[in-house]
Amino acid sequence: MPELPEMETYRTLLGTLIGGQKITDVVIQREKSINVPVDQFTKQISNQTIKTISRRAKYLIFQLGDGSYLLLHLMLGGWMFFGKEEDKPDRTIQVRLSFGDQHLFFIGLRLGYLHLLSSDMVNKELEDMGPEPLDPQFSIDAFQQLMEKRKGTLKTTLINQDALAGIGGGYSDEILWHAELRPDKKVNDLDGQQLTRLYHSIQFILQRGIKQGGYMENPLYKGDGKTGGYQFYVHAREGDECSRCHARIVMEKISSRKAYFCPNCQH
Numbered sequence: 001m002p003e004l005p006e007m008e009t010y011r012t013l014l015g016t017l018i019g020g021q022k023i024t025d026v027v028i029q030r031e032k033s034i035n036v037p038v039d040q041f042t043k044q045i046s047n048q049t050i051k052t053i054s055r056r057a058k059y060l061i062f063q064l065g066d067g068s069y070l071l072l073h074l075m076l077g078g079w080m081f082f083g084k085e086e087d088k089p090d091r092t093i094q095v096r097l098s099f100g101d102q103h104l105f106f107i108g109l110r111l112g113y114l115h116l117l118s119s120d121m122v123n124k125e126l127e128d129m130g131p132e133p134l135d136p137q138f139s140i141d142a143f144q145q146l147m148e149k150r151k152g153t154l155k156t157t158l159i160n161q162d163a164l165a166g167i168g169g170g171y172s173d174e175i176l177w178h179a180e181l182r183p184d185k186k187v188n189d190l191d192g193q194q195l196t197r198l199y200h201s202i203q204f205i206l207q208r209g210i211k212q213g214g215y216m217e218n219p220l221y222k223g224d225g226k227t228g229g230y231q232f233y234v235h236a237r238e239g240d241e242c243s244r245c246h247a248r249i250v251m252e253k254i255s256s257r258k259a260y261f262c263p264n265c266q267h
């Protein structure tokens, strides 16, 4: 599932591609991907300008000219492609937004969705989420306070969106590898030094993910050299050598979630 760095990469690239552009046509091929009747959705967003594109956790928020919003969550398997009809990937398209002869295609939206909402509705949708880990206000003190209340394992806590927003299965493994901490270790067993290390690893790995364009498999547009440059240290690399100590990376399930880690150098 796309996480904070993937959505941040989309946000930056889409800002350049469609920021300030007018939606000239709308095609909905899967009604379940939207939240209002197709006619209403189409009528309300047609001819509107994309004013801003922002991100919160794993959501993208498109602000439209009339003050309404499109809230996108790609969930598992969702992705986007921007380009001309002839460049479109050979995949089923659930939603297509046109900007003249270029289109933004939404692909793989099974659990994912694009909802048309008012400002209040967007706020309500996002209100229960934890802080943004890269927010400059999210200090080491704020992190320590947040973790004091948590009792679960490091793996389950990092991916809990109510605790900390935007981290999922992939980057939680990467962060814990970088911090040299085992995913099944309990949050309240960490000492001050380990908590500080975890905080810095969260910042480091997420920033690295963004810088390298995240881990999405598919490019956003033809010639896109940015998307998908991130290489995992441990995630989905069971049996490979740990690049730090050369032991074999293992996968274990923690509360039914797959955790990849190095049993030798993560403690």
Ligand SMILES: [Zn+2]
Residues within 6 Å of the ligand: 242, 243, 244, 245, 246, 247, 262, 263, 264, 265, 266
């Ligand atoms: Zn190792």
